[in-house]
Amino acid sequence: MNNPFRLTIEGLERVIMSLQQKGYDVIGPRYSDGVIVYDRIHSIDDLPAGFVDELTPGMYRLTKSGNRQFFGYTLPPQSWKRFLYPPCRELFTLRKDGRSFGLTPKEDRSPAYAFVGVRACELSAISIQDRVFSSGDYRDEAYLSVRRRNFIIAVNCSQPAETCFCTSMGTGPKAGAGFDIVLTEIINGESHYFVAEAGSDAGTSLMEGIGAGGADESDVGAADETIRKASAAVTRIMDTSDLPELLAENTDHPQWDDVAKRCLTCGNCTMVCPTCFCSTVEDRTDLAGRIAGRTRTWDSCFTMDFARVSGGNFRISGKSRYRQWLTHKLSSWVEQFGVSGCVGCGRCITWCPVGIDLTAEVGAIKRGSTKQESGGSR
Amino acid sequence: MPQRRNAGKPKVAVFKFASCDGCQLSLLDAEEELLDVAGAINIAFFPEASRRMLRGPYDIGIVEGSITTPHDVEHIRAIRKSCGALITIGACATAGGIQALRNWKDIRNFVHVVYASPEYISTLDRSLPVGSFVHVDFELRGCPINKFQLLEIINAFLNKRKPNIHTYSVCMECKIKGNNCIMVARGEPCLGPVTQSGCGAICPSFNRGCYGCFGPMESPNAPALSARLHELGQTKHDIKLAFRTFNAYADAFRKESESNEQ
Numbered sequence: 001m002n003n004p005f006r007l008t009i010e011g012l013e014r015v016i017m018s019l020q021q022k023g024y025d026v027i028g029p030r031y032s033d034g035v036i037v038y039d040r041i042h043s044i045d046d047l048p049a050g051f052v053d054e055l056t057p058g059m060y061r062l063t064k065s066g067n068r069q070f071f072g073y074t075l076p077p078q079s080w081k082r083f084l085y086p087p088c089r090e091l092f093t094l095r096k097d098g099r100s101f102g103l104t105p106k107e108d109r110s111p112a113y114a115f116v117g118v119r120a121c122e123l124s125a126i127s128i129q130d131r132v133f134s135s136g137d138y139r140d141e142a143y144l145s146v147r148r149r150n151f152i153i154a155v156n157c158s159q160p161a162e163t164c165f166c167t168s169m170g171t172g173p174k175a176g177a178g179f180d181i182v183l184t185e186i187i188n189g190e191s192h193y194f195v196a197e198a199g200s201d202a203g204t205s206l207m208e209g210i211g212a213g214g215a216d217e218s219d220v221g222a223a224d225e226t227i228r229k230a231s232a233a234v235t236r237i238m239d240t241s242d243l244p245e246l247l248a249e250n251t252d253h254p255q256w257d258d259v260a261k262r263c264l265t266c267g268n269c270t271m272v273c274p275t276c277f278c279s280t281v282e283d284r285t286d287l288a289g290r291i292a293g294r295t296r297t298w299d300s301c302f303t304m305d306f307a308r309v310s311g312g313n314f315r316i317s318g319k320s321r322y323r324q325w326l327t328h329k330l331s332s333w334v335e336q337f338g339v340s341g342c343v344g345c346g347r348c349i350t351w352c353p354v355g356i357d358l359t360a361e362v363g364a365i366k367r368g369s370t371k372q373e374s375g376g377s378r
Numbered sequence: 379m380p381q382r383r384n385a386g387k388p389k390v391a392v393f394k395f396a397s398c399d400g401c402q403l404s405l406l407d408a409e410e411e412l413l414d415v416a417g418a419i420n421i422a423f424f425p426e427a428s429r430r431m432l433r434g435p436y437d438i439g440i441v442e443g444s445i446t447t448p449h450d451v452e453h454i455r456a457i458r459k460s461c462g463a464l465i466t467i468g469a470c471a472t473a474g475g476i477q478a479l480r481n482w483k484d485i486r487n488f489v490h491v492v493y494a495s496p497e498y499i500s501t502l503d504r505s506l507p508v509g510s511f512v513h514v515d516f517e518l519r520g521c522p523i524n525k526f527q528l529l530e531i532i533n534a535f536l537n538k539r540k541p542n543i544h545t546y547s548v549c550m551e552c553k554i555k556g557n558n559c560i561m562v563a564r565g566e567p568c569l570g571p572v573t574q575s576g577c578g579a580i581c582p583s584f585n586r587g588c589y590g591c592f593g594p595m596e597s598p599n600a601p602a603l604s605a606r607l608h609e610l611g612q613t614k615h616d617i618k619l620a621f622r623t624f625n626a627y628a629d630a631f632r633k634e635s636e637s638n639e640q
Contacts, residue, residue, distance in 0.1 A: 087553075262605075265597045
């Protein structure tokens with residue numbers, strides 16, 4: 001750890017105040033109607049102190065525990081994607097002007113966001129979307145502009161859920177990179193504080209600006225121990241060995257039929273996935289046809305329209321759509337972006353209404369790999 | 379004067395069969411947009427709104443209600459012939475409506491119980507959607523329909539473009555809106571995963587499960603949802619009743635309610 005700080009609870013409040021003074025829209029976890037959501041926060045009083053969540057396939061329950069921990073939950077339903085890559089975005093308007101027309105691009109008015117409470121798996125997800133939106137022919141300038149102005153305070157995970165498998169994907173529970181400040185929350189008897197580390201110059205200057213003191217060896221030891229325990233508590237395993245090849249070679253595996261019987265093709269998994277980035281554009285008009293506008297909205301490879309092209313639809317069955325999602329996420333994504341599309345956050349497992357578990361699907365395909373059984377025939 | 383004012387505007391007619399009128403009233407309910415709509419189309423036949431009743435042919439026919447009598451069958455065939463585009467609106471017109479609950483019983487028994495002189499009653503044995511009798515160009519779902527979707531259809535027709543009406547699940551709408559999933563977070567039964575979006579996910583937005591008012595989504599896997607509802611404590615009877623409401627006779631919902639019949 002480079003120059004760790006010890007941040008008191010009041011110190012965290014000063015961090016939030018300082019971010020607000022710098023003009024950031026501070027977004028963090030807060031309680032809302034039975035779940036944790038990422039939303040605007042104004043002070044530490046907005047943080048979901050004492051809430052713990054239980055996440056299992058197809059089930060989420062939030063309860064109030066006796067302790068004072070601010071970040072004692074694991075993961076909320078929706079990720080930071082909502083702010084970085086909003087579900088609906090107006091792109092431009094067209095106005096008819098005699099025989100010609102004028103185009104007005106929609107100005108990007110998104111604020112500078114400071115995120116508080118980003119988990120290690122979510123940092124990985126953000127770095128994956130950074131790649132997606134900054135590479136090749138499809139640079140998303142609006143996304144990149146939000147990211148350039150983005151300040152991130154990560155919080156190391158202290159209690160992974162049953163649906164988590166960050167250790168398999170190499171993304172957590174300890175935040176590795178991509179933050180300005182990372183915190184580890186420590187509750188030790190009466191004392192409640194954070195061990196903080198800066199990950200950027202902006203992070204260092206903010207910590208120094210609020211007058212945070214240095215952490216001593218025992219503080220750092222307590223933080224390390226928290227992370228070690230969290231890491232040991234991750235029980236779910238995704239077997240990633242040769243995973244891209246395994247899925248690419250098993251497109252006719254009977255497991256796809258099996259999962260199709262259970263899959264609702266509702267699209268929830270793609271909506272909650274912090275890396276899924278598919279969108280569609282919709283054109284609207286006024287009644288008179290003088291003004292038109294184009295909006296981009298989140299789409300999903302589970303919808304019928306997604307694969308509807310001139311002449312037909314190339315993914316009619318639920319089977320082909322689930323297979324498309326999983327093989328893209330875990331296999332062809334690697335080819336496309338040089339990294340897996342899965343960070344092991346487990347949201348798709350928790351928020352699938354019928355609890356389909358991608359780690360189990362991969363396991364079943366691995367056990368009965370048609371390649372192993374039939375010597376590589378397709 | 380009205381003739382000149384309406385010159386060149388598409389003639390629109392609104393017809394009603396077995397229904398509650400709620401869907402066609404959505405057009406009158408479009409308060410802010412109504413003047414624009416009235417300016418863009420010639421409302422030629424809309425008995426609920428105006429005494430002015432112009433003869434066909436019409437450019438657009440908007441039809442509410444299900445077909446329940448032999449007279450209805452003749453009438454809808456005549457309407458089809460007089461309309462360029464035929465748009466059916468609401469669960470009655472697109473799935474047979476709540477009155478299709480009678481499709482599982484012998485209609486003669488009802489007629490004998492309800493009417494003093496049953497011999498005067500001439501009715502079909504089932505309540506069926508308009509699309510069972512004539513070609514329909516667009517089916518707008520909902521009980522009732524969403525007025526913004528109706529305006530979108532009219533708008534798309536006027537501008538000769540594809541209407542932006544999604545056929546995916548209510549879940550997509552919930553997630554785009556940022557709603558909590560009440561099925562996962564509360565364990566409450568919800569038909570959202572098998573129901574078509576379009577309502578704006580109204581019920582889940584108020585922490586109620588989806589009732590399926592917009593009928594089956596594009597690729598409904600109702601048996602998979604039922605299996606989960608059963609795990610959440612719903613009996614086969616509960617599940618049967620959940621699927622047997624406004625869109626009871628829509629194929630996927632009908633089959634699922636029947637397979638949960640004991």
